[in-house]
Amino acid sequence: MTRRSRRTGPVGPMALRAGVLAAALASLAACGGPQSALTPGGRSAAEIHDLSMILFVGGTVTFAAVMALALYAVLAAPGRFPGARGWVLGGGIAFPVIALTALQVYEFGIARRLAAIGGPDALRIEVTAHMWWWDVRYPGAGAPGTGGLRTANEIVIPAGRPVELVVSAADVIHSIWIPSLAGKIDMIPGHVNRLGILAERPGVYRGQCAEYCGAQHALMAFDVVVEPPDRFEAWLAARNRHLPEPADPRLAAGRDAFLRLGCGACHRVYGVASGMLGPDLTHMGARGTIGAGALANGPEALAGWIADAQHAKPGNAMPSYGPVGAEALDAISAWLWSLK
Amino acid sequence: MTRPQPGSPLPSPLPRPAEELETLRRVWRPPGGLAIVTAVNNNIIGLFYIGTALLFFVMAGLLALAMRAQLAVPGNDLLDHGTYNQFFTVHGTGMMFLFAVPMVEAIGVFLLPAMLAARDLPFPRLSAFAFWAYFFGGIAFFCSLLFDAAPDGGWFMYPPLTGARFSPGINADFWLLGIGFIEISAIAGAIEIVVGILRTRPPGMSLDKLPVYGWAMLVMAGMIIFAFPAVIVATLLLEVERVFAWPFFQAELGGDPLLWQHLFWFFGHPEVYIIFLPAAGLVSMMVPTIAQHPLIGHRLIVLALVGTGFFSFGLWVHHMFATGIPSLSLSFFSAASMAVAVPAGIQVFSWIATLGRGRVRMSVPALFVLGFLFIFVLGGLTGVMVAAVPFDWQAHDSYFVVAHLHYVLIGGMVFPMFAAIYYWWPMVNGRLLSKRLGTAAFWLMFGGFNLAFFPMHLTGLRGMPRRVYTYPPDLGWDWLNLASTVGAFVFAAGVLAVLADIARSVLGHGERASPNPWRAGTLEWLPNEYFATRSIPRVSSLYPLWDAPDLPRQVEAGGHFLPGAPTRRRETIVTSPVEARPQYLMPMPGPHWGPFLAGLFTAAHFLMLTVQLYTLSIVPGVLAIAMVFWWLWELDKGEDFPPQDIGGGIRVPVYVQGPRSHSWWAMAVLLLVDGTAFACLLFTYLFLWTVSPDVWPAGPAALPAIWRLAAGLALWAAAAGAMAWASRALAQDRHWRMRLGMLLGLVLAGAAMATDVTAQVSTGLRGSDSAYGATVSMLLAYQSFHLAVTVLMAGYTLARSAAGRLAARRRVTFDNTMLFWQYTCAQGTAMLLVLHLFPRLTG
Amino acid sequence: MTERSFVPFLLEMLAPFLVWGAHFGAVYGINGIACARGLDAGASGPVGIAPASLAILGVSAAALVAVGWLLVRALRRAQAGRQHRAEGGSPGRDAVDFARWFAAAGAGAALIAVLWVTLPVLQVPACA
Structure with a gap:
């Protein structure tokens, strides 16, 4: 000794x-x-x-x-x-x-x-992972009769209030990871997992899929926007309201092209189209990225994405719409960009 | 036997007759020219094995370099996503299954007989077969890359991503069939190693005097026996799900993707120690030589090895901390993960204390051992970190884990391997490798390794997930990744230097080594030829060469046991497992085309299954089985020589049957493997019942009638009884009665199987309906497979009986068949009890 | 002198680890099934010990008793063995001494491992 x-x-x-x-x-x-x-x-x-x-x-x-x-x-x-x-x-x-x-x-x-962390008084948000994007729902929020507020590839949460992410997967195993807020939890078909989060510092945090999920595992990110409580309430209140008829005829043409090309079969835009297979686009213009982190959002990037999503993120479920021509692409992307 | 006193007479009187050594050399002479592929001697197969494993190491390493090049800068497009995903899958799979495990077994095949002064491992042809199956299978697996058909689901192959829906191509099948069958050769190696260590030690080497490496290999082989069946069963289930749509892993039909993870990691975590323990064993052999001091804490190290072996089976969920398993369950695994850190600590401090008490002589092996110590301790500490559940929630599947696992695997296995190559190379061609090149290689590897992998800890904590083929700029990952890439290439340059050094030595350059160049204390440094030592020494300590400096001369002069080849064929002494008393002289098979061709045909069979040539695959399948019977036919010779004098006044028989036979031991070990696989299937049944009780039959109405259970049980019991009757008949040399008993038993077993299958079919059960149907069908299929093997073995035994190669005093073949047969009946009984009674108890 | 048979020899050496393994499998199985079947209800007390957790504590107590017994037994036998060794020993004797030392040390290791596995039952919620 x-x-x-x-x-x-x-x-x-x-x-x-x-x-x-x-x-x-x-x-x-x-x-x-x-x-x-x-x-x-x-x-x-x-x-x-x-x-x-x-x-x-x-x-x-x-x-x-x-x-x-x-x-x-x-x-x-x-x-x-x-x-x-x-x-x-x-x-x-x-x-x-x-x-x-x-x-x-x-x-x-x-x-x-x-x-x-979490518990009964937490804000519940359901996140379902798909190959390779995130379907996000706020049960009980949004306009009445809509089955809850739906968005995609971004999660907006209030600071200082516990949030419970209720997560699952639609196809293969994924894992949700927002390193600055919490550790990861897997999203497994047939399982419902829970992840309690208590964000303390407002800001934009980046999250990413952490379980290898096939071809585009690398391009499966999302943003978590932490808002002060009052701004969060305002954000909630501004969601899922019927869109006014676009004042600009170009935007109206974009919306019409969106419907004509069948985009609504997969994508929901509240009050306009009700597809459920792909990401909800009701507030596409307000998001930071396109294709779950594949591109930074902007009108040109949107047009480029619609024209050739298979180049920007090969293997994803979105076909390339290049052949429809520049005019339609510009109109659609302008309209989507206007959906703030 | 008592301890040899100084001056006590040698076991064999000197001088020896001149022709004795010539005979020994003649019977052990390896085949020349192209026929070298028929060689079965451990020295040759061991080198083939090591060379092939090194080749796969280089190939998997090149894939890593390509990946590091892709990740050098953000948004790079050197590799597309498909190529990258195939590369990382083949890199991980290749390193784990085609490099690390085969390499540690290969080193064992090469070193163990020399270390135990045995003439060869007990089943040389099995070793050769295992090698050739691995060789052809591994080559085919890597070639899948050339056809864009390589697996791309990760080395862990998680379903549903790897199921038929999301991976419809044959890529996944390359993994499941290609890797699945190579595991069989790992198991063959493990059986060989267990029986070799327990039964072919030199006289006097009781278990307490077994060198640490022997313990490490014994524990490793034990772990393979209990871990590999889990991955084989998992592979089987996934392949069956892909081909027949039996939903083991599909949640909507009552399956569960987590079932795969449990089975895979029940194998996968012990796998890490299967790789590490032999390397630690090598270090424990080299450290005493480097320090010229006996290993401090020898017994504690043995305890640490065995403890690691056990605790490592309580770690598997540690790869599943983020899957949503209940917190308390996670904590059990966290505790076990901490427990496994203690044995590692014991070993590290034993090595350090030994180095401290001894006088360290610097050499290339010493450098690699010290580099190992540095890297492994760091990797061990990050291992404690990831064992803490909350920390792991951040680190899991991030680059932190990539850093950790490379620290423990490259540090824990690759550095000791290079140390071992430099240390034991003189046993290969009598030359030392270059000190200059070796030193340069070490510093390139050590520097490159740390530059490549240390930054990854930070990359991971800054949020970079694993298995991404690209990443965006400005997340704080750019410079770290670039550094890692540079480091990887520096490391590769070090590996290249070693390869150049080896090539130089093979071409005949380099300093000639004295018989014991490092002044080591263990038996492998006795003068050695293909038959190991001229005579097999009597051992009375852990470091015989240190304690009896005259031993090499005595052994070479033929003064110890078995100085020649008294029956004029290959043979070695079999000793008792605990005290190593000579029991009998085992004749050993020589070169044969069977193992090579069987390996080739086995690989061809599985390759054809992979590319869905199902009918054609029967041809090589049947040929492979025929080759095995061919090589077996001449073995099991019976007592064809009278008992032989092996020296020391000991006369031993040349044939032993029953529980003392090495063959009986091998069969017992094989049945442990088999029983573990069956236990994994029962686990599957229980696990899926826990997850999805709703797809299980609600009550007796949905189950087969109880009389079918009774009939099945009675038939299996009768089949076992018939075999026991046949066994008694053979003991009395009543051959027709024995044949009748076996044939009757086969009919009864067939009837039992038919009863079991019709019982389940009577309820309308289908494998594709639900997880319940799938599991029950799988158990039935597994039992049918056993029946098929029993039929083959019984047919072979009956053929030997017809050829007059079976008798009351020549029944090893019969005993093997009987062991497998009775096991099959017992397994059938257990299966029936579960299938019929479990749902009645819980329903 | 008769040859020692291998299986009892091995079992004596490995008994403590086998107890650890059985304990580990049992507590994992109990907690897994309890959580899957929702049997964690009825938790009470400051740390919320569920009925299943009480069962786990019972299994742990049994395992600790078993390992403790193995420890005492192995220590006694090792003591006896030391006298033999003082008298010169033999290959067989050496192996037996080794096995007894091993069984004693293994029991110590298993004791700590069982305690560690039991520790979280008092700290961590069973199923959350």
């Missing part, structure tokens, strides 16, 4: 250095983007972030200590190296048993707290 206590001698400064290293790592991490688990914007991500930092610092210190010992073992003359089997019993058994017991008590506590 006395032998091992001597270990703090050489290890002390090493631990200090390791701590500095871990701090450097953390500061390096701090400059993460909108999809980073290292810049939490919600309760769950923040709890996991704390756990991560403990793990990183503990791991770095352990690593540095073990490596220093190994280096000393290689360099030291045989007679100089203290202890033998004691290292195995102390370092190989006692230390991990104690450290890992503590870690588990802490870890299970977090698991319990994270499971408690």
